[in-house]
Amino acid sequence: VTQSSDQxxxxxxxxxxAALTRVFGMDNLSLAEDVVQDAFVSALEVWKFRGIPENxxxxxxxxxxxxxxxxxxxxxxxxSYESELSxxxxxxxxxTPAVEELFxxxxxxxxxxxxxxxxxxxxxxxxxxxxxILNILCGFSIEEVAQAFLSAHDAAQKRIVRAKGVLAKxxxxxxxxxxxxxxxxxxxxxxxxxxxxxxxxxxxxxDAPVRRELCSEAMHLAALLLSHPAAxxxxxxxxxxxMCLHAARLPARMDSSGDLVSLSNHDRSRWDQELxxxxxxxxxxxASGNExxxxxxxxxxxxxxxxxxxxxxxxxxxxxRLYDTLMAxxxxxxxxxxxxxxxxxxxxxxxxxxxxxxxxxxxxxxSYPFYAAARGELELRCxxxxxxxxxxxxxxxxxxxxxxxxxxxxxxxxxxxxxxxRAYLEIFWDDAVSNYRDAAESRHWRA
Amino acid sequence: xxxxxxxWVAWFKELGENGHIKDPGxxxxxxxxxxxxxxxxxxxxxxxxxxxxxNGYLVVEAxxxxxxxxxxxxxxxxxxxxxxxxxxxxxxxx
Numbered sequence: 215v216t217q218s219s220d221q222x223x224x225x226x227x228x229x230x231x232a233a234l235t236r237v238f239g240m241d242n243l244s245l246a247e248d249v250v251q252d253a254f255v256s257a258l259e260v261w262k263f264r265g266i267p268e269n270x271x272x273x274x275x276x277x278x279x280x281x282x283x284x285x286x287x288x289x290x291x292x293x294s295y296e297s298e299l300s301x302x303x304x305x306x307x308x309x310t311p312a313v314e315e316l317f318x319x320x321x322x323x324x325x326x327x328x329x330x331x332x333x334x335x336x337x338x339x340x341x342x343x344x345x346x347i348l349n350i351l352c353g354f355s356i357e358e359v360a361q362a363f364l365s366a367h368d369a370a371q372k373r374i375v376r377a378k379g380v381l382a383k384x385x386x387x388x389x390x391x392x393x394x395x396x397x398x399x400x401x402x403x404x405x406x407x408x409x410x411x412x413x414x415x416x417x418x419x420x421d422a423p424v425r426r427e428l429c430s431e432a433m434h435l436a437a438l439l440l441s442h443p444a445a446x447x448x449x450x451x452x453x454x455x456x457m458c459l460h461a462a463r464l465p466a467r468m469d470s471s472g473d474l475v476s477l478s479n480h481d482r483s484r485w486d487q488e489l490x491x492x493x494x495x496x497x498x499x500x501a502s503g504n505e506x507x508x509x510x511x512x513x514x515x516x517x518x519x520x521x522x523x524x525x526x527x528x529x530x531x532x533x534x535r536l537y538d539t540l541m542a543x544x545x546x547x548x549x550x551x552x553x554x555x556x557x558x559x560x561x562x563x564x565x566x567x568x569x570x571x572x573x574x575x576x577x578x579x580x581s582y583p584f585y586a587a588a589r590g591e592l593e594l595r596c597x598x599x600x601x602x603x604x605x606x607x608x609x610x611x612x613x614x615x616x617x618x619x620x621x622x623x624x625x626x627x628x629x630x631x632x633x634x635x636r637a638y639l640e641i642f643w644d645d646a647v648s649n650y651r652d653a654a655e656s657r658h659w660r661a
Numbered sequence: 662x663x664x665x666x667x668x669w670v671a672w673f674k675e676l677g678e679n680g681h682i683k684d685p686g687x688x689x690x691x692x693x694x695x696x697x698x699x700x701x702x703x704x705x706x707x708x709x710x711x712x713x714x715x716n717g718y719l720v721v722e723a724x725x726x727x728x729x730x731x732x733x734x735x736x737x738x739x740x741x742x743x744x745x746x747x748x749x750x751x752x753x754x755x
Binding site: 361362363364405408409411412415416417418456460463467476477478480494497498500501502504506510512514515516517518519521525533546547548549551552553555556559575578579582584585587588 | 676704
C-alpha cells in the first residue's frame with residue numbers, strides 16, 4: 215500500500231499544487247504545498263483502514279479542495295491572494311463555486327502548464343528552474359533532484375529553498391498567453407520533462423532504478439505541451455519522440471525477477487511497436503525548421519536502436535556520428551561517456567577505453583555508477599578481468615539501489631569467472647604452444 | 662531503414678549544408694565549453710549506451726560453438742536464475 219500510495223502522491227502532487235497556487239496565489243506557494251501535504255497525510259490515515267479508493271486522484275483533489283476552502287474561510291485576507299480571483303474568494307456565495315471551477319480537470323490541465331512556466335522565473339538559473347519543476351510539479355525529493363544534476367544534496371536543497379523564495383515574491387503566475395515569454399521559457403520546461411523521463415527510465419532512486427510511472431507522467435506532460443500551439447515546436451516533438459522511442463524498450467529492460475537486462479539480451483519482440491511507430495512519426499514532425507536540439511539527435515539515436523534487429527545489426531557508426539554532433543552541440547562528460555561506449559561497439563573495447571580516458575571532466579562522473587561500470591565492461595572485453603573487477607567494485611560502491619547492486623555484484627562474479635577461465639585458457643594455450651614446439655622439433659629432427 | 666528516418670536524415674543533412682550545425686570537429690577538444698557559471702551543469706539522460714549496453718556480454722574464446730556452450734554452463738548468471746546466450750562473433754578485417 216505504501217509504495218502505490220507514494221506513486222499516487224507523486225503523480226497528483228503537481229496537479230494539486232498547481233491548482234492550489236491558483237487559489238492562494240504564487241506568494242502563498244508554501245501554503246499550497248502545506249495543503250497538499252495535509253491531504254496526503256489524511257489520505258494515508260484513511261486509506262490505511264479502508265484501502266486505496268477506486269479513484270484516488272479524485273479523492274485527493276476533493277480533500278485538497280475542501281481544505282483550501284476552509285483555509286480561505288479562516289483567512290479572508292483576499293488581497294494576499296491572486297488578484298483576478300480575490301473578488302470571488304471574498305464572498306461566501308462565490309467562494310465554493312470558484313474553487314470548484316479551479317479544480318475542474320480542464321482548469322487543472324492549464325494550471326499545470328502555467329505552473330511549469332511560472333517555475334521558469336527569469337531571476338533563476340536554469341538549474342534552479344528545472345529543480346523547481348521537478349520538486350514542486352513532479353514530486354521529486356531533494357535527493358532525486360540532486361541526483362538528476364549529479365550534485366550534492368545540500369547544494370540542491372539550498373537551490374530549491376532559494377528558488378521558492380524568488381517564486382513567492384513574484385506574486386503573479388505566469389501568463390501563458392504572452393507568447394514571447396512563453397517561447398523563452400519553453401527550453402527549461404522541456405529540460406525538466408526530459409529529466410523526469412530520465413528518472414523513470416533509469417534514475418537514482420534508492421528504491422528502484424526503473425519507474426515506468428514517471429516515464430508515463432513525463433510523456434503525459436509532453437503531450438500536454440504538444441497540445442498547446444505555442445509549445446508544439448519541432449523541439450517539443452523531438453522530445454516527445456525520444457520519450458516514445460526509449461519507452462518502447464522498457465518492457466524488455468527488466469526480467470521477471472526484477473533484474474536489469476542488457477541491450478544485447480533484450481527480447482526485442484517485447485519492444486512496444488506502437489510506441490516505436492508513434493516515436494518515428496513524432497521524429498518526422500520534429501524534422502522541420504532550422505533549430506537542431508539535443509533532443510533531435512538523441513531521438514535519432516533512439517530511433518536507430520528501436521529499428522535494429524540486434525546489437526550486431528545496429529548501425530553503431532551512425533550512432534557515433536550522431537554523438538559527435540551531440541558533443542559539439544551540448545558537450546558534457548555524460549554525452550562523452552555514451553559516445554565512448556558507442557565507439558567501443560564499433561571499433562573495439564581498447565579504443566573505447568581510450569575515449570573514456572580522454573573524457574574532459576571525467577572526475578565529475580565519479581559518483582555516477584555507469585562511469586566505472588563502462589570501464590569495467592570494456593576492460594573485461596579486453597581480457598583484463600582483474601582490472602575490470604576493481605572498476606565494478608567502484609561502480610558497486612556508488613550504486614544507488616539494490617537492483618544496481620545486484621547487477622554490479624553479478625558482474626563482479628563474472629569477472630572472477632573470467633579470471634578462472636583465462637587461467638584455464640592460458641594453461642590450454644601453453645599446452646598448445648609446447649605441443650606445437652614438440653611437433654616442430656620432431657619434424658626438424660626428422661628432416 | 663524506414664521512410665520516416667530518411668526524412669529526418671534528409672533534414673539533418675540540409676541543416677548541415679546550410680551551416681546550422683556546428684562543425685563537430687574533434688569532439689574531445691570541445692571540453693572547454695562545459696563549465697557554465699559557477700556550478701557544474703552535468704545532467705543525466707536516458708541514454709541506451711551507458712545504461713543498457715554496459716551490462717553487456719562476455720567474450721570467450723572457444724574453438725567451436727560446442728566448447729563455448731560447455732564454458733557458458735559455468736556462468737554465475739545461471740546460478741542466480743539468469744540465462745546465457747552463446748553467439749559466435751565474426752572477426753572482421755583481422
